Amino acid sequence: MASEWQPIGAGLAMGLGAVGSGIGIGMLANGALQSLGRNPEARGPIQQNMILAIAFTEAIAIYALVVAILILFVL
Amino acid sequence: MFLKPKIIFIFFTVFIVFIVSVLGGALGAGFGFGFLGGPLPFISIAAETIFHISNPISYDLKNSTVMLWISIALLIFLSWLATRNMKEIPSGLQNIFELIYQFFMDTADEAGGKKARRFLPVVVTIFLGVLAFNWLGILPGVGSIGKIETIEEWVHHHSHSGHCAEISHDSKSDAIMSELCVLEEEHDHGFVVFDRVGSLNLMPLGRGEAKRAPLSAIGGYKVEDIEKIKKKIENGSTPENVEELVIIQKNIHDGKVVELYENESDGTLSPKTYLGKNTGELIPFFRGASTDVNTTLAIAIFSMFAIQFWGFSSLGLKGYGGKFINFSHGPLNAFVGILELFGEFAKTISFTFRLFGNMFAGEIVLISMGFLLPLIGMIPFMGLELFVGVIQAIIFSMLTLVFGVMAVTAHSEHEEHD
Numbered sequence: 001m002a003s004e005w006q007p008i009g010a011g012l013a014m015g016l017g018a019v020g021s022g023i024g025i026g027m028l029a030n031g032a033l034q035s036l037g038r039n040p041e042a043r044g045p046i047q048q049n050m051i052l053a054i055a056f057t058e059a060i061a062i063y064a065l066v067v068a069i070l071i072l073f074v075l
Numbered sequence: 076m077f078l079k080p081k082i083i084f085i086f087f088t089v090f091i092v093f094i095v096s097v098l099g100g101a102l103g104a105g106f107g108f109g110f111l112g113g114p115l116p117f118i119s120i121a122a123e124t125i126f127h128i129s130n131p132i133s134y135d136l137k138n139s140t141v142m143l144w145i146s147i148a149l150l151i152f153l154s155w156l157a158t159r160n161m162k163e164i165p166s167g168l169q170n171i172f173e174l175i176y177q178f179f180m181d182t183a184d185e186a187g188g189k190k191a192r193r194f195l196p197v198v199v200t201i202f203l204g205v206l207a208f209n210w211l212g213i214l215p216g217v218g219s220i221g222k223i224e225t226i227e228e229w230v231h232h233h234s235h236s237g238h239c240a241e242i243s244h245d246s247k248s249d250a251i252m253s254e255l256c257v258l259e260e261e262h263d264h265g266f267v268v269f270d271r272v273g274s275l276n277l278m279p280l281g282r283g284e285a286k287r288a289p290l291s292a293i294g295g296y297k298v299e300d301i302e303k304i305k306k307k308i309e310n311g312s313t314p315e316n317v318e319e320l321v322i323i324q325k326n327i328h329d330g331k332v333v334e335l336y337e338n339e340s341d342g343t344l345s346p347k348t349y350l351g352k353n354t355g356e357l358i359p360f361f362r363g364a365s366t367d368v369n370t371t372l373a374i375a376i377f378s379m380f381a382i383q384f385w386g387f388s389s390l391g392l393k394g395y396g397g398k399f400i401n402f403s404h405g406p407l408n409a410f411v412g413i414l415e416l417f418g419e420f421a422k423t424i425s426f427t428f429r430l431f432g433n434m435f436a437g438e439i440v441l442i443s444m445g446f447l448l449p450l451i452g453m454i455p456f457m458g459l460e461l462f463v464g465v466i467q468a469i470i471f472s473m474l475t476l477v478f479g480v481m482a483v484t485a486h487s488e489h490e491e492h493d
Contacts, residue, residue, distance in 0.1 A: 044185070045185060048182065048185075048473075051466075051469075051470070051473075052470070052473060052474065052477065055429065055470040055474070056425075058429075059425050059428070059429045059432075062428060062429055062432035062433060062436075063425075063428055063432070065432050065436055066428050066431070066432045066435075069120065069435070069436075069439075070120070073118060073119075073120055074120060
């Protein structure tokens with residue numbers, strides 16, 4: 001069911017999806033860096049937890065990407 | 076020290092190659108260069124079938140499955156090599172494997188104490204597996220060496236899938252109608268015009284997208300002709316007696332460009348050199364295993380089953396099941412339990428699409444970069460993909476570990492901590 005609105009939809013899906021996860025990753029890094037500045041010895045666990053949390057946040061943008069790819073190539 | 080002639084020479088060479096790659100790619104094509112750009116490949120989300128068995132069971136061998144087997148064979152071989160003669164003081168390959176295991180052992184100790192060590196076999200297996208799938212997927216040749224699907228096969232294939240397949244295939248004329256529907260709908264679908272060297276069909280180099288021939292130029296028909304043929308068949312003539320159809324079928328069987336066609340981008344006629352050249356669609360033999368959603372779903376299901384098993388085996392049916400179905404602590408807790416139950420399914424889905432999305436997006440980035448900046452322009456992006464591959468492998472295995480620790484921790488134990 002091809003339509004000329006498909007690229008617009010894919011762009012909206014990806015763009016709006018990236019906004020939330022971009023803000024989220026920024027806030028995460030902010031928190032991690034602040035706690036790192038206060039407590040530099042806890043570098044290991046902070047870094048590990050930060051990467052895990054970033055993976056969760058980034059997953060939302062990835063869902064948006066999958067939806068955008070589906071809109072572009074499958075629908 | 077940095078002004079040795081050798082270093083200046085290397086720097087200069089890299090600079091020249093970079094300039095050539097920028098000019099040769101799609102960026103340079105805008106200025107009349109673009110001698111290195113290939114046609115942008117058709118991006119398919121599903122893995123392509125490279126081999127079909129219909130007897131005794133119907134089975135499609137997908138190209139990602141082949142890559143999966145290769146990755147597993149490589150992992151088994153490397154593990155055998157590393158553990159063949161183990162030493163007290165490790166060296167070489169044994170050292171690398173011990174390093175990986177050590178890393179996860181430290182992480183497990185940090186996350187859940189000594190009891191988390193029983194998760195390590197599964198966790199490290201997932202790490203090594205996902206890492207192998209990710210890294211083997213970006214080798215050169217994966218996705219670019221393959222067989223060619225001829226136009227005839229393509230039309231046949233499309234008349235059985237997609238919305239043209241809604242026309243029934245009961246009688247011969249119905250099947251023809253379905254094929255005519257494909258010819259009508261997909262008349263501007265572009266096929267790659269291959270360069271033939273000896274017995275090899277090579278991807279053409281040159282002005283990218285201009286090296287594609289539309290289906291109507293290969294079949295030698297116009298969209299209006301298809302309508303006429305359809306009318307004739309509806310009026311009762313057998314397909315073999317419709318002259319135009321027989322000619323189109325023969326052209327499609329030959330799979331060569333028989334007609335000059337207009338270039339979509341600037342409306343000019345494409346050069347005569349395309350006449351009589353082989354066309355088709357590339358079906359790669361290999362495709363990165365983790366760029367197929369089936370692989371990532373399989374790993375995710377395996378990992379979630381392992382987590383549930385750990386939960387039940389350490390807390391018992393009542394202890395672990397009570398996390399999800401719990402009516403003794405009021406309606407709010409019952410609702411929270413049901414939410415947790417859905418959470419387990421959501422975890423599987425997010426496992427699946429996190430890995431698939433990352434790796435598939437990486438593949439598309441590499442394809443586009445090979446198109447924009449061929450030769451060395453895409454090397455930094457390959458480095459990025461190596462990094463993403465190892466990060467995704469760590470995340471997949473680490474999340475399995477953390478979810479496992481969460482599953483074996485009883486609710487009451489948590490409260491005591493706080």
